[in-house]
Amino acid sequence: MEFAFVSGNPALDLAGTVRSRRDEPTDLLAAPADLARWVAACDELPDRVSVDATTFESALSLREAIYQLALDRVLDRPFDPGSLDIVNAAAAGPVPTIKLSDAGLQVSGDLVAVLSHLARSGIAVLAASHACLKECGRTGCTRIYLDRSRGARRTWCGMDECGNRVKAAAYRARRRASTTAEGAS
Numbered sequence: 001m002e003f004a005f006v007s008g009n010p011a012l013d014l015a016g017t018v019r020s021r022r023d024e025p026t027d028l029l030a031a032p033a034d035l036a037r038w039v040a041a042c043d044e045l046p047d048r049v050s051v052d053a054t055t056f057e058s059a060l061s062l063r064e065a066i067y068q069l070a071l072d073r074v075l076d077r078p079f080d081p082g083s084l085d086i087v088n089a090a091a092a093g094p095v096p097t098i099k100l101s102d103a104g105l106q107v108s109g110d111l112v113a114v115l116s117h118l119a120r121s122g123i124a125v126l127a128a129s130h131a132c133l134k135e136c137g138r139t140g141c142t143r144i145y146l147d148r149s150r151g152a153r154r155t156w157c158g159m160d161e162c163g164n165r166v167k168a169a170a171y172r173a174r175r176r177a178s179t180t181a182e183g184a185s
Contacts (some may be wrong), residue, residue: 029059062118064083074135095113133146
């Protein structure tokens with residue numbers, strides 16, 4: 001299973017690990033090992049963390065709280081108080097350690113530090129009045145992303161998954177319409 005990091009913010013990418021929330025939700029973090037792989041795949045997080053049942057449940061709770069707050073922001077409604085409590089509590093935890101070397105940036109820390117970093121990252125984007133948060137325009141996709149495009153014209157969470165699907169479907173529809181029109185002539 002491949003994870004997508006297209007939201008422009010690691011907290012939003014964590015929230016995006018549940019696909020199609022309104023239709024047929026698919027949870028990409030079904031087990032602690034999935035969360036460990038997601039953390040390792042995220043560029044600004046440690047390469048390796050251990051995940052036990054308690055921290056796994058904390059991560060899922062944080063993910064849902066971040067999603068709820070991001071959706072509240074997209075829909076321009078007040079933040080859910082329970083979600084605020086979860087995110088603020090996680091942000092109060094320890095942060096990962098970063099170290100610069102000739103090999104580049106090294107990030108280390110346990111999962112509690114990772115969750116604190118993700119909560120802080122989410123707070124930063126949700127508090128930024130200039131941040132343009134949107135929900136993906138593809139039917140069925142519920143990923144929320146940070147639109148940094150010129151003129152805020154981005155429509156999909158990412159081209160590889162959603163943009164290509166929408167464009168391919170539109171192409172097939174035009175071809176069918178063209179074939180139908182030619183057959184009617």
